[in-house]
Amino acid sequence: MTIRVGIQGASGYTGAELVRLLSVHSEVEIVFVTSERYAGQSMDKIFPHLSLREDLVCRPLEDDSLLSSCQLVFCALPHVTSMKVVPKILAHDLKVIDLSADFRLKDSAVYEAWYKETHVAPEWLGEAVYGLPEIYRDRIRDARLIANPGCYPTSVILALAPLLSGGGVIDPKMIVIDSKSGVSGAGRAAAEGKLFAELAEGFRPYSMGSHRHTPEMEQVIGDLLGETVRIRFAPHLLPQTRGILSTCHVRPVAGEEGGDWRGRFADFYRDEPFVRVMKDGVLPATNHVRGSNYVHVGVVEDRRTGWLTVLSTIDNLVKGAAGQAVQNMNLMFGLDERTGLTQLPLFP
């Protein structure tokens, strides 16, 4: 099988990561790439690490001449841009995996409250499937439009999901998520706050209480619990390039304290190809998943204080973006979910 794909927005870090992964995917041919800023330039010029892909020359965003040659388009565009472009592609009867936030929230009012933008394609929100295979695998197989999850929500939802099944064993009113992310999650556009000289030796919090990934987590966790939840989400910026580690502080409900938490997680993820539950005594670290689609999860209960801490780590550009998109594509086209994603993490 050869899946013919296009990539809208190939000159950002996520777009480049799609090119990196798809270039070694045995069943994929990249038919076109686009870039608003670099139209006319080849990928090896924009990203010297892609020196082998001088054949891929960026087309303008609006160039739709090759759409009909494709079966699937990845949209790695900024939010707002994406919701304008995606419906046009869908009109060509193609499948779309959208890596922006535009189709993740089911309620356009919630989108508008957090993103301060009017949603111009709310008619697609119902059909869009949230592309987290470990939770919504079956729906993904049949989807036309995938809303690829945000990086933070991927790390958080996979950390909490085993605690939410069967009504849940934690107090949904006491969820404190303290997340830390590498700076590549903020993209390649130049900004003072992302300069090496500002970040090196300069760990810092940001967007305390206002981060836009919050409602996305709440939506999925609420869906799993069957009730509305409010999560305290506190993101921080790490002096490193890739990797998210989420420290999830939760409280077991009465009667569940002292449970076999590791066993519960291992059972829940027994058949998952990309989720690894850490053995006792090993805690997740961002460089143990770097460059790969793997998720490492660890769980520690503190009987002294009553808090249970779940730690999860992903590479924000792979499982948190491009890798998860490829995993979704594999599902949509009936391939083994692992195709093109078997590379082991790059350590050290």
Add this chain to the structure above:
Amino acid sequence: MTIRVGIQGASGYTGAELVRLLSVHSEVEIVFVTSERYAGQSMDKIFPHLSLREDLVCRPLEDDSLLSSCQLVFCALPHVTSMKVVPKILAHDLKVIDLSADFRLKDSAVYEAWYKETHVAPEWLGEAVYGLPEIYRDRIRDARLIANPGCYPTSVILALAPLLSGGGVIDPKMIVIDSKSGVSGAGRAAAEGKLFAELAEGFRPYSMGSHRHTPEMEQVIGDLLGETVRIRFAPHLLPQTRGILSTCHVRPVAGEEGGDWRGRFADFYRDEPFVRVMKDGVLPATNHVRGSNYVHVGVVEDRRTGWLTVLSTIDNLVKGAAGQAVQNMNLMFGLDERTGLTQLPLFP
């Protein structure tokens, strides 16, 4: 005035930091330095950044010949070693500032439970004063033995103190501290886990629920509240050298929500020379205090979820160790507390 001081354990990072600070302190003369591992070697050889202090040659730990020429000894020795050495120095009728953990906990049983070591000098625990000037300034002035606070507790206690006065305005059962530290806090001894190749791009949690700074925080916070508290303390290791940032998740008690938190903090620290409360819209970052004795504190309430987040940052080797020791010395000898500590942070 010239205070004549000795430094026990000058070949670790904390010892070197004491030499760095005291070398430019206008009222101090360093009479001797010791090192177990580097006895006979000069400081410039052990630490090339101290190239001006080739005059300081390390003596063996047990050499007490120059004690009588001193008024004060800083002990920057490992715990356990310290509790053996300190009583001997005190016997010479000198003042001591001990930077280890050995004299911080009032109850030797608590020490033994967390440190898994028998305390051999419990008779000094009562007299030792916990050297956090912002909390115990008056007692420090008259102390013979200062237990210099740990780095994490300094960042956490100063973040919470304004919320604990007058009975406290937060729920003492719901304190979650998520701290992140640079690796210099773990000292200079070679270990695989501190290698550059293991840590760069490799943010990670450690000692979840078992970190020895936990009872130290609980003791002081309990003291301020007038009741026993249990704190969930979750430390992490940053891919950077200096700096601690503590994200303190707490819950205002009923009736206190929506308070003027920034005003409360600004009032509390109004006369403090080293604590700066961030203006609205500015959050602390580790590289904004690096190399200095300053503490930056920020506070953000999330009305949506009911959590209040206090963020504090210090340089773990300065306000978290050597700088605080110098501040204590200044108090003990009647100097302006800022003497020798006026250097501004090194940024970028």
Add this chain to the structure above:
Amino acid sequence: MTIRVGIQGASGYTGAELVRLLSVHSEVEIVFVTSERYAGQSMDKIFPHLSLREDLVCRPLEDDSLLSSCQLVFCALPHVTSMKVVPKILAHDLKVIDLSADFRLKDSAVYEAWYKETHVAPEWLGEAVYGLPEIYRDRIRDARLIANPGCYPTSVILALAPLLSGGGVIDPKMIVIDSKSGVSGAGRAAAEGKLFAELAEGFRPYSMGSHRHTPEMEQVIGDLLGETVRIRFAPHLLPQTRGILSTCHVRPVAGEEGGDWRGRFADFYRDEPFVRVMKDGVLPATNHVRGSNYVHVGVVEDRRTGWLTVLSTIDNLVKGAAGQAVQNMNLMFGLDERTGLTQLPLFP
């Protein structure tokens, strides 16, 4: 085809990199791994990024029970250890790729002068083939014992080779190599000089004039030129984990100034699958080859001063060690040289 291989010394960075690469090589089965320090432990415990290889349990170095099940053994042992182990493996009629320095130098006296060790297996020096495919491809195909090149020599020889053919176009007496390496090249053993706190923000030179990779470069470059050469080699340690960049300062001989250097390099490497000559205006950077077997080479002439500068970069653990070893294996077993090495560099 399935090549059955063993790995001696799997608990160092190079050994782990071999496991990472061979685990996704379509034609290889890892039959055994050994480790002196971690015998009895599984690879996922020693290296959590290899969480999928809990099946590989380290055997003791001296355990030769599975040798007869293998066709090839990779030796990723320290030098001196290697020259004792390799002859024993060869006695079992297996092929060996040795990643240590022990079989690289043809003259045991040169080895002994630079390494200050007696060579105990000089009888194998003649048969060993220096495993740099771009230079010695044909000999590699038929070799029983490959001496896998050092990381610095790989970067330097590939930078200079196009200038040495046909008698050479540069002055062999004026070769100044200023190289910079990430710290992973120094291995995983704990040492103060490799600590994060010592290296971050702490670029430094080392082994000026005494680095043991010097004679290795001189041997191959002398071989290509047909005369003895002496090279000024100045290595430096970078505050980063992976990557070598060599800045090679050379002087074109009279009459060759102003040549089409880029064209010369492009011609020389036209058919090489892993060497990429940078286009004009693009210079190599270590993170453009990270995690991959690629070499990026750039060349700049300074007509004003008469110096020609060749810049080359590799990932020291891949093309500088494990990746090159896999490339050699592919050649020895008649596979496409790129098998298992097609992963694109990990950037950012």
Add this chain to the structure above:
Amino acid sequence: MTIRVGIQGASGYTGAELVRLLSVHSEVEIVFVTSERYAGQSMDKIFPHLSLREDLVCRPLEDDSLLSSCQLVFCALPHVTSMKVVPKILAHDLKVIDLSADFRLKDSAVYEAWYKETHVAPEWLGEAVYGLPEIYRDRIRDARLIANPGCYPTSVILALAPLLSGGGVIDPKMIVIDSKSGVSGAGRAAAEGKLFAELAEGFRPYSMGSHRHTPEMEQVIGDLLGETVRIRFAPHLLPQTRGILSTCHVRPVAGEEGGDWRGRFADFYRDEPFVRVMKDGVLPATNHVRGSNYVHVGVVEDRRTGWLTVLSTIDNLVKGAAGQAVQNMNLMFGLDERTGLTQLPLFP
């Protein structure tokens, strides 16, 4: 004595560093600061590490109302801007220390060739004194206008000066300078190439043969030797914030090989307060001078190849910019040269 100073261009890294240093200088009062981009904002808002200087509010560049209250103005403006502003300040009969490149080159034609800009104030080039105290101390004392040296030239000239006196002992045709700099030297303006995600793990060369600091080195070295020299200067960008290390490859002239190089350097710099010649066996490292005005110099001869290597390191923002400017100010006002610059380097 109180020297009343102004700072033009206080919102860049160099300007902030001037504020950091001058704030603790016992003999200085900062009367005003300016910023084009941040006019009206206070320094603590632009740079949170300067939280103590909320009193300093940036004025517009063209505001000259406080000039008459000053004795000296530091200009930390971009080149081209500086040559327009400096003559206006000088017209007020003030002293000026200009940290840009605009007054460093004596020949405006050389300036125009390298900077591709017309010089609009060539009449001041003759009077401007190159502010490198170790070379031009006496002229600096009497200067009205100081051209503060570039960071690279400071590191290179101080590395070579001891070899140039008395006609020189090295071949002036064979000078190869391989320099490596932290990224703060490139300023605070946002640009893709300075992003953390691009630089971390991404050591790289740049401006090979075209760097504008080249003629500045050639001018001073030519001045010391009494002849015209051409230097091969190869700069590289380090994945770190502060620090320059220059590796200077030179060749002793016949008869000078095997000299007591360390002794020669120690003699030459015997009375210099800021230059430290490394003892045998110690090589310079950037983090051994960080945050300080010190220069560390080491020298190694390679008898085997005939090359002599001098290694020097400085903090590019201190001795390479703001610290050297303060040192020049001290000389111009008859103060002890070390005033305000006695802080020891910040390590680790």
